[in-house]
Each structure stands twice: as C-alpha cells, then as structure tokens.
Amino acid sequence: MEPIVTCKNLTHFYGSRCIYENLNFEIPKGRILGLLGKNGTGKTTTINILNGYLRPTSGQCTIFGERSDNLSPSTKQKIGLLIEGHVQYNFMNIEEIEKFYAAFYPKWDKTVYYELMRLLQIAPKQKISKMSCGQKSQVALGLILAQNAELLILDDFSMGLDPGYRMLFVDFLSDYAKSEEKTVFVTSHIIQDMERLIDDCMVMDYGRILLQKPVDELMQKFKHYSLEGNEAKKLAKIDSFYSVSKRNDNSEFYAFESPVEIQSLLQSKGITAPNIKTRELSLEEIFIGLTGKY
Numbered sequence: 001m002e003p004i005v006t007c008k009n010l011t012h013f014y015g016s017r018c019i020y021e022n023l024n025f026e027i028p029k030g031r032i033l034g035l036l037g038k039n040g041t042g043k044t045t046t047i048n049i050l051n052g053y054l055r056p057t058s059g060q061c062t063i064f065g066e067r068s069d070n071l072s073p074s075t076k077q078k079i080g081l082l083i084e085g086h087v088q089y090n091f092m093n094i095e096e097i098e099k100f101y102a103a104f105y106p107k108w109d110k111t112v113y114y115e116l117m118r119l120l121q122i123a124p125k126q127k128i129s130k131m132s133c134g135q136k137s138q139v140a141l142g143l144i145l146a147q148n149a150e151l152l153i154l155d156d157f158s159m160g161l162d163p164g165y166r167m168l169f170v171d172f173l174s175d176y177a178k179s180e181e182k183t184v185f186v187t188s189h190i191i192q193d194m195e196r197l198i199d200d201c202m203v204m205d206y207g208r209i210l211l212q213k214p215v216d217e218l219m220q221k222f223k224h225y226s227l228e229g230n231e232a233k234k235l236a237k238i239d240s241f242y243s244v245s246k247r248n249d250n251s252e253f254y255a256f257e258s259p260v261e262i263q264s265l266l267q268s269k270g271i272t273a274p275n276i277k278t279r280e281l282s283l284e285e286i287f288i289g290l291t292g293k294y
C-alpha cells in the first residue's frame with residue numbers, strides 16, 4: 001500500500017541559510033511519526049511544507065499521492081491540522097463551537113469531541129473566553145479529532161497543557177489513532193509525551209537529520225556508557241559515539257553498539273574499561289544523548 005505521506009530529497013533554505021538537505025521519509029497508513037528537534041531546527045518548516053504553505057527549495061512531498069503544494073480540495077479534507085493551538089471564536093461556548101465547526105466538515109464526528117471534553121472535565125456550556133490557555137488548547141485538539149481526518153498533523157500539540165492533561169490527551173490520541181487507523185505526524189518539545197505516543201521518530205539537528213528509526217528499536221539499542229578515568233579525548237575520536245564527556249572521575253558517552261561491541265571497539269583504540277557501566281534510557285535522555293545538552 002502507498003504511504004500516506006512521502007517526502008523525497010526535501011531541501012529547504014531561507015535565503016542562504018540551510019535548514020536541511022535531502023530529507024527523506026514516509027508515513028505508512030496507521031503509523032504515528034514524531035519529529036523531534038531543538039528550537040529552530042526546522043520542525044514548523046517541515047509542517048508548513050507538508051501543508052503546502054511553503055514550497056521547499058527542492059525535493060518533493062506527496063500526501064495521498066498528490067503534491068503537497070498543489071493539494072485538491074478533496075485531499076485537503078482528509079487532513080486535520082493543528083498549527084496555532086487555540087480556537088479563535090472566544091464568544092462561543094463548547095457546544096456552539098462544535099456545531100459551528102461541524103458545518104464545514106462532511107465526516108464530522110462529534111462523539112470524539114464530547115468524549116475528550118468529558119475526560120478533560122470541560123462542561124458543554126463553558127464559554128471559551130473564560131477558559132485558560134491550556135483549556136483552549138484542549139478544545140482545539142477536540143475540534144481537530146472531530147474532523148475525522150485520515151491524516152492528523154499536529155504541531156506542538158502539548159503547548160499549554162499541564163502534565164496530567166498531557167498524559168490524558170496522549171493516551172486518548174494514541175488509542176483513537178490505533179483504533180481508527182489514523183496516520184499522525186506530530187511535533188512536541190515534551191519528549192516524555194512522544195515516548196508514549198509515537199511509533200517512529202525522526203530527530204533533527206541544525207542543518208541536518210540526525211536519525212530516523214522506529215522508537216522501539218531506538219530505545220532498545222541506544223545506551224549510555226560510563227567508564228572510570230578520563231578517556232574523553234580518545235573516546236571522542238570514535239565516530240559512532242555520541243556526546244562524549246567527562247564527569248567527575250568518569251568518562252561518559254552514548255552509542256548504538258551493544259556492550260560486547262563497545263568492549264572490542266575500546267580495545268581496538270587501546271582503552272581498557274573493566275568496570276564499564278551501561279544504562280538504558282528514556283526517550284528524553286536519548287534525545288539529549290543524540291543532540292547534546294545545548
């Protein structure tokens with residue numbers, strides 16, 4: 001089956017500044033892809049290209065088989081898009097805004113909207129103007145889900161939500177996407193949320209893509225290693241090691257290799273490490289290990 005989203009050799013420059021070159025990825029039907037990157041690495045740029053708001057400098061992006069910069073109205077209807085996070089019609093209440101939006105979307109499914117509102121304890125008569133920033137985000141998310149789109153593109157979906165509501169929403173979205181076979185592309189700065197939600201991840205650094213992998217594989221293979229003594233200089237010369245540093249009397253690094261492979265790599269570089277320690281990582285720690293602390 002053809003993937004829902006296909007990006008081939010996507011390259012974008014703002015003026016002479018390269019955001020990235022030759023980005024290739026696909027999102028098969030029913031998968032959730034998370035785009036992770038530090039501030040200003042190009043996540044919103046990618047979302048704008050996907051939505052056809054921005055034409056890439058070169059390369060091509062297709063959605064449901066059509067070029068993203070020339071989508072037909074019927075294909076646009078299949079895409080639910082969260083860009084700003086907030087609903088604008090402050091004078092309406094929860095029920096009124098649902099009815100208003102329903103008129104624009106032929107496949108509108110109010111059940112999912114009211115289910116989410118109930119879970120988040122937002123009453124039907126509650127006025128949007130009297131809601132907090134986080135509550136408004138929740139309404140916006142409910143309205144996106146009710147569109148019953150086949151592809152959901154959610155930029156920074158967790159903006160303004162507190163930890164409890166974020167977890168509620170992430171679990172709700174994850175169950176909903178799996179049961180309805182929705183395809184999802186998300187960005188968020190809150191990486192713990194991504195760990196619970198996404199199937200595949202793409203990590204961006206400034207000017208390039210660092211990595212694309214299924215999250216399970218990433219979490220299984222990428223580990224933190226710590227060995228006694230200051231060997232940071234030698235370790236930094238090993239290309240496959242990430243974020244080599246010295247901490248107190250230890251040297252630390254991150255790598256995809258297994259402990260056995262690490263031992264033989266170290267031996268080949270003349271480093272003896274009888275007491276090397278390995279630690280499994282959360283997705284947030286993996287992100288820091290891959291991209292560095294700053």
Ligand SMILES: Nc1ncnc2c1ncn2[C@@H]1O[C@H](COP(=O)(O)OP(=O)(O)OP(=O)(O)O)[C@@H](O)[C@H]1O
Nearest residue numbers: 014015019037038039040041042043044045046189
């Ligand atoms: N229209 C534009 N013209 C010139 N430069 C831009 C434009 N839009 C974004 N940029 C620059 O391109 C880079 C990537 O921006 P983008 O908004 O895609 O990053 P992001 O990963 O979404 O960031 P954040 O995590 O802060 O939301 C940033 O350095 C930004 O300043």
